[in-house]
Amino acid sequence: MRIVIAEDDTLLREGLTHLLRAEGLDVTSAVDTPDDLLSAIATDRPDVALVDVRMPPTFRDEGLRAAVEARAKWPGLAVLVLSAHVEESYATQLLADGSGGVGYLLKERVGKVADFLDALNRVAAGGTAMDPEVVAQLLVRRRADDPLRQLTPREREVLGLMAEGHSNSTIGTLLVISDGAVHKHIGNIFTKLGLPTTDAGHRRVLAVLAYLRK
Amino acid sequence: MTNQPGPKAWRFLAFGVVVGLRALGLLVGMALPHLPRVMEAVGRLAANERDRVGRFLAIPVPVPSTEDSATTVRRDVRWLALQATGGILAGLLPVGSVTGVAQNVVIAAFWPFIPDAASTLDMPVRSWGDAGLTLVTAAAYGLLGVLVVPPLARWYAKVSAARLAPPVQSLAERLAEVTATRAAALEAHGTELQRIERSLHDGTQNRLVAVVMQLGAVERALSRDPAAALPSVLTAQNAATDALAELRQVVRSIYPPVLAERGLSDAVASLAAQCAIPCTLDEHPLPRAPAAVEAAAYFVVAEALTNAVKHSGADQITVSLRAEDGVLVVEVTDNGHGGADDGQGTGLRGIHHRIAAFDGTTKIDSPLGGPTVVRVVIPAGT
Numbered sequence: 001m002r003i004v005i006a007e008d009d010t011l012l013r014e015g016l017t018h019l020l021r022a023e024g025l026d027v028t029s030a031v032d033t034p035d036d037l038l039s040a041i042a043t044d045r046p047d048v049a050l051v052d053v054r055m056p057p058t059f060r061d062e063g064l065r066a067a068v069e070a071r072a073k074w075p076g077l078a079v080l081v082l083s084a085h086v087e088e089s090y091a092t093q094l095l096a097d098g099s100g101g102v103g104y105l106l107k108e109r110v111g112k113v114a115d116f117l118d119a120l121n122r123v124a125a126g127g128t129a130m131d132p133e134v135v136a137q138l139l140v141r142r143r144a145d146d147p148l149r150q151l152t153p154r155e156r157e158v159l160g161l162m163a164e165g166h167s168n169s170t171i172g173t174l175l176v177i178s179d180g181a182v183h184k185h186i187g188n189i190f191t192k193l194g195l196p197t198t199d200a201g202h203r204r205v206l207a208v209l210a211y212l213r214k
Numbered sequence: 215m216t217n218q219p220g221p222k223a224w225r226f227l228a229f230g231v232v233v234g235l236r237a238l239g240l241l242v243g244m245a246l247p248h249l250p251r252v253m254e255a256v257g258r259l260a261a262n263e264r265d266r267v268g269r270f271l272a273i274p275v276p277v278p279s280t281e282d283s284a285t286t287v288r289r290d291v292r293w294l295a296l297q298a299t300g301g302i303l304a305g306l307l308p309v310g311s312v313t314g315v316a317q318n319v320v321i322a323a324f325w326p327f328i329p330d331a332a333s334t335l336d337m338p339v340r341s342w343g344d345a346g347l348t349l350v351t352a353a354a355y356g357l358l359g360v361l362v363v364p365p366l367a368r369w370y371a372k373v374s375a376a377r378l379a380p381p382v383q384s385l386a387e388r389l390a391e392v393t394a395t396r397a398a399a400l401e402a403h404g405t406e407l408q409r410i411e412r413s414l415h416d417g418t419q420n421r422l423v424a425v426v427m428q429l430g431a432v433e434r435a436l437s438r439d440p441a442a443a444l445p446s447v448l449t450a451q452n453a454a455t456d457a458l459a460e461l462r463q464v465v466r467s468i469y470p471p472v473l474a475e476r477g478l479s480d481a482v483a484s485l486a487a488q489c490a491i492p493c494t495l496d497e498h499p500l501p502r503a504p505a506a507v508e509a510a511a512y513f514v515v516a517e518a519l520t521n522a523v524k525h526s527g528a529d530q531i532t533v534s535l536r537a538e539d540g541v542l543v544v545e546v547t548d549n550g551h552g553g554a555d556d557g558q559g560t561g562l563r564g565i566h567h568r569i570a571a572f573d574g575t576t577k578i579d580s581p582l583g584g585p586t587v588v589r590v591v592i593p594a595g596t
Binding site for chain 1: 451458465471472475480483484487488
């Protein structure tokens with residue numbers, strides 16, 4: 001897997017590069033500005049770009065803007081955005097183009113290397129990786145008459161993991177339940193929320209996230 | 215005596231009778247139902263009069279700010295009472311003077327044709343000599359008007375202007391207010407520093423100490439039995455993750471990162487989007503304000519939304535942000551059941567204190583039955 005990294009903090013940039021190379025992944029460039037990111041993508045044509053939100057020159061949301069711009073310029077380019085804090089509105093912006101290969105995670109998730117690599121692979125393969133905290137932000141703001149209230153605690157867990165972008169088998173492993181049980185929960189969730197049953201994959205994640213954002 | 219040309223003063227005073235009669239009508243109307251509509255009419259009449267007096271004096275009468283509508287209403291009503299009495303009386307003088315001249319001149323000229331003719335002072339007119347006296351009376355009416363009307367008009371206009379303009383805050387009053395808000399600001403700042411210190415010291419710092427201790431254990435374990443290192447590594451990792459989560463909370467409470475990255479409008483839009491009650495944002499282009507002002511406005515909206523969700527029972531909230539000359543106006547309106555009181559809720563009191571520190575004003579309008587409007591005006595410091 002070919003990866004381009006854009007992170008302005010030297011320690012984090014080198015740590016991330018080192019960690020990914022140690023896992024046998026091909027980090028083709030590691031840059032520290034949004035402009036360098038765009039030119040690195042142009043030359044390296046990576047499978048996925050890892051991008052920090054806050055970058056020079058103004059240290060606002062340059063990284064996020066560059067990520068959105070890169071996806072518009074190279075359709076199908078997978079982007080995994082990393083940040084010290086997550087905002088649901090940023091996730092909305094990343095997902096706005098409706099195509100797959102999007103991730104948005106807290107930087108510290110890198111520390112759980114196996115989970116992080118799983119997310120990276122998912123995004124590179126056109127899937128989705130949403131930080132549990134984004135999903136939590138989406139889940140807290142619910143009204144008293146919200147259909148979400150009708151979900152059982154287990155169904156809420158399954159919904160959350162779906163929103164994070166996990167596949168049925170991963171959800172089964174994480175919750176220690178059988179694939180059949182996962183399937184049944186998902187069926188119940190879609191019925192209770194009145195969502196059309198979508199096939200697994202990015203379309204399902206988008207449908208769930210769109211429902212939660214409503 | 216006056217820099218106003220004569221006829222203008224006469225017209226000004228005489229038209230005051232019309233205004234006075236309307237004022238009288240409104241005073242009576244206030245005793246009837248539909249008070250809000252009467253008060254609207256009072257406001258309009260006062261506004262018109264402000265214009266008229268301002269034009270007459272050639273000095274515009276300052277318009278009271280809408281911030282303090284209760285005081286404005288009280289002043290408008292007091293002006294109404296003045297106009298309904300003094301205004302009518304003063305206005306009768308030019309009217310009386312003109313009619314006095316006209317009437318007496320007519321009587322003096324046509325007395326032979328008028329049965330029981332008498333001057334307006336009740337002197338019978340039975341000869342041309344009496345008619346002459348009547349002409350003198352007419353002249354006296356005219357002279358009285360010419361001498362008294364212009365200064366009276368000017369004096370009355372000034373009295374009206376004083377009643378119609380917002381009260382002038384004396385420098386001493388202003389100084390006392392600034393001193394008080396400054397003390398409140400220092401107090402609030404101190405409390406804030408203590409809060410930040412506590413959460414960093416008791417939370418984040420302790421977690422990081424735990425990380426270092428666990429790493430120490432790892433170091434020892436690696437030299438003795440590498441397999442035993444794993445649990446400590448995992449514990450250290452979890453402790454560091456907790457420290458980061460707490461740190462994010464503290465950072466968010468000091469200055470929300472989204473504010474730094476996106477500015478006030480977008481930050482508030484994200485608050486609105488996360489609100490449990492449908493919340494629309496009435497947006498106007500905002501110039502960047504000092505960071506402290508933007509943060510204050512952001513926390514006001516956050517607090518007001520939290521309050522509305524917890525207590526109002528509303529199903530619709532509107533947040534409005536706009537810049538008006540030199541101030542930032544924040545308004546959060548919900549259609550809930552009202553009855554919010556900043557003397558009770560700590561949230562609303564918190565807003566009050568936070569805004570007072572910026573020399574801003576907070577107004578909470580929440581009649582029983584709703585709607586509740588939290589309105590905050592912060593000087594933008596530009």
